[in-house]
Amino acid sequence: MIEGISIYEILALTTILFFIGVYGFVTRKNLISILISVELILNASVVNFVVINKYLYPDMLQGVFVSIFIIAVAAAETALAVSIIINLYRQINSVEVKDTEVMKY
Amino acid sequence: MERIIFYILALMMIVAAIASVSSRKMLRSVIYLLFVLAGVAGVFFLIDYNFLAAVQLTVYAGGIIVLMIFSVLLVHHIEMKLEVAKISKRISVALACIIGAGIFIVTIYSYDFNVIGKATTTTTAEIGKGLLSYEAGGFILPFEVISVILLAAMIGAIVIAKGNKLESNNTETK
Numbered sequence: 001m002i003e004g005i006s007i008y009e010i011l012a013l014t015t016i017l018f019f020i021g022v023y024g025f026v027t028r029k030n031l032i033s034i035l036i037s038v039e040l041i042l043n044a045s046v047v048n049f050v051v052i053n054k055y056l057y058p059d060m061l062q063g064v065f066v067s068i069f070i071i072a073v074a075a076a077e078t079a080l081a082v083s084i085i086i087n088l089y090r091q092i093n094s095v096e097v098k099d100t101e102v103m104k105y
Numbered sequence: 106m107e108r109i110i111f112y113i114l115a116l117m118m119i120v121a122a123i124a125s126v127s128s129r130k131m132l133r134s135v136i137y138l139l140f141v142l143a144g145v146a147g148v149f150f151l152i153d154y155n156f157l158a159a160v161q162l163t164v165y166a167g168g169i170i171v172l173m174i175f176s177v178l179l180v181h182h183i184e185m186k187l188e189v190a191k192i193s194k195r196i197s198v199a200l201a202c203i204i205g206a207g208i209f210i211v212t213i214y215s216y217d218f219n220v221i222g223k224a225t226t227t228t229t230a231e232i233g234k235g236l237l238s239y240e241a242g243g244f245i246l247p248f249e250v251i252s253v254i255l256l257a258a259m260i261g262a263i264v265i266a267k268g269n270k271l272e273s274n275n276t277e278t279k
Contacts, residue, residue, distance in 0.1 A: 002151050004108035007220055010148070011213045013115045017122055017141070019206040024126030026198045027190045032131060032177060036138050039169065040122055043145050046161075054152045058223045061235050064157055065244045068236075071164050072251050076258035078169045082176045083266035089180040096188065 007055040011048065018044040031085050031095045035078065042074045111151060118144035129186045131177045135170060142166045156229045 002010075021040030028034050046067045053063025089095055118141050125137035142165040149158035189195070239245045 002107050002111055005111050007218050008214055009111075009115075012210050013118070015206050015209045015213065016119055019202040019209075020119070020122040020126055022205070023198055023202045027195050028126065029188050029190060030131070032173065032180070033126075033134060033187065035173065036134060037126060039138060039165075040125070040141065043142065043165070047145055047148060050149060050154060050157060051152065054154070055220050056218060058221055058225050061227065061232060062242075064154060064227070064232060065235060065247075067157060068160060068232075069247055069251055071160055072255065075164050075168060076255055078172055079262045080258050080265070082172050083262040085176055086179055087265050095180050 007051060010051045014044040014047045014051070017047075029097050031081075031088070031097060031100075034097070035081050035085075039074065039078070042070060046070050107151060111148070114144045114147045114151075129189065131181050131187060132174070135173045135177060138173075139166055139170045142170070153224070153226055156227070156232055 018041055021037045021044065024037030024040065025034055028037060049063040049067045049070070053060065057063075085095055088100060092099055094100075121137045121140035121144070125134045125141065128134040128137060142161065146158045146161040146166065149155075149161055190198075235242075236244050236248050
């Protein structure tokens with residue numbers, strides 16, 4: 001644990017990061033920007049898992065394992081999303097959300 | 106000392122995150138995201154999970170940021186500015202987010218966490234043994250599932266990004 005820092009402050013920090021991610025997810029109109037916001041949300045949850053593991057159950061490692069799995073799934077998801085975005089750009093020459101109106105290609 | 110470092114990191118992360126979701130230039134917003142991810146790695150170093158901080162730096166700051174920069178450079182003109190949402194929509198969403206964050210923070214501060222003030226250092230060997238043990242509390246099954254997911258994502262990314270264009274080129278050359 002961090003000396004002089006309680007669990008409340010770290011949880012407040014991750015809450016703020018999470019809601020900044022939600023704000024970006026709703027207001028952005030570009031697929032890559034939405035992907036960036038999703039990364040922010042995922043990262044806030046990873047920090048939550050790790051901090052709760054460290055402060056409340058210091059003898060166990062479950063939070064560390066779960067956060068490693070989240071990081072791996074996020075990496076796979078980003079690779080797939082980027083490939084979909086590039087393919088979409090080839091088909092319709094745009095990555096704006098309003099231009100992607102059909103799913104059939 | 107650690108307290109000051111944590112506050113600096115937290116300030117940097119919040120400022121960079123806000124800049125990342127509000128910047129109108131695509132590439133800058135990816136670079137701001139890099140600052141947030143590096144700050145998260147710094148928090149992991151502070152709470153003494155060195156292996157996790159290394160994973161965060163290599164996978165996120167190394168891999169995902171490079172992927173995003175590639176995609177930005179492939180699909181965007183650098184000088185192009187992003188469309189932004191209507192000001193009324195942005196204000197209403199920001200208000201909703203502030204209210205939500207306020208509710209979350211009030212709930213967190215009113216809950217009495219049973220904090221155990223014990224400083225234990227976790228070695229990488231313990232994490233590896235826990236990941237590969239098949240006894241109670243071991244994580245061998247999710248570990249295998251994750252490896253299958255990574256393989257499937259790799260194949261899927263190649264197939265999707267290859268697209269139809271390459272196929273038609275191949276048939277033309279035949």
